[in-house]
Amino acid sequence: MTRKAGGRSGEGSWQWSRTAETRRGMLRAAREVFIERGFAESSVADVVERAGSSVGSLYHHFGGKSELFLALWDDHHNEYESNAASAVAKARAAGEDDPLELFVHGARAFLRGSWERRHLVRLFMDGDAPPGFELVRRTRGRDWIRQNAVLLGAGTGPEDRVIVTMLTSIIGEAGREVAACETAEEAAVVADTALRLIRRLNPLDMEA
Known part of the structure; x- marks a missing residue:
């Protein structure tokens, strides 16, 4: 038996x-x-x-074909989230506790993934897609903003919401630009510029 x-x-x-x-x-x-x-x-x-x-x-x-496309998108986005979460966890383990710097670590991992999976980024950002995909993408974008709000320790007031949305938008658009680059060197310049801009804005200080 x-x-x-x-x-x-x-x-x-x-x-x-x-x-x-x-x-x-x-x-x-x-x-x-x-x-x-x-x-x-x-x-x-x-x-x-x-x-x-x-x-x-x-x-x-x-x-079907539409569901296959959405499954590919879901796997792509899950990899983004996993890589960013791992980068943040590694930074925390190394002693980093500044929310903005933790955000930068996660953002850098996101931008690295945008280059490594640039063909998928171009497909999902600029290519054609099945009906309903835009709603799925917007919903996932709102989830991303909420996750960033938790990471940054932001409140629920309008100023905090604007700050988190602004930071998320900078990284999202930088990811699109990274994917459009012709070389890894060019992509690195785009990523560094975006992260330098975030640090220069220092939005958490602006809020205070």
Whole structure:
């Protein structure tokens, strides 16, 4: 009985691993196809051919081309958040406790990711997209502002909201500019300029 139970458990783990790998393979293929052709000019057939999978499998895992695009966006944004959170945690562990400097550490990680995933940034910021994507992007943007407000220790009054929105907008637009750069050196200049601007504004002092 023990061996049989262990067998079922092992089989379940293998099945989960295979399912996860199938999903990752489709996302990799979707990333390549969408970047090459744009959302409107890409088809489900293009993606499954690139992934070496089947149309039925894609619909099973994602539901369709629009849902696949949104899943790719979600993974992209989750990676942004994970990298920024790791940078902030590392800075805290090193003894940094100034809210603005912690924000700068997170922002630098965000801008580094904007260069490393520049083709996706261009796709999501300037390319065509499925219906409803703009609402998803705005909603995620509002979540990002709220997270930054917590990091900066901002209040809920109008002045604080403006400050946090301003800082978030600077980093978001800088990320777009980083993704548009031709070289890593140029991207580094854009990132450093944005972070230097934030420090020069010193909005937390302005609030006081």
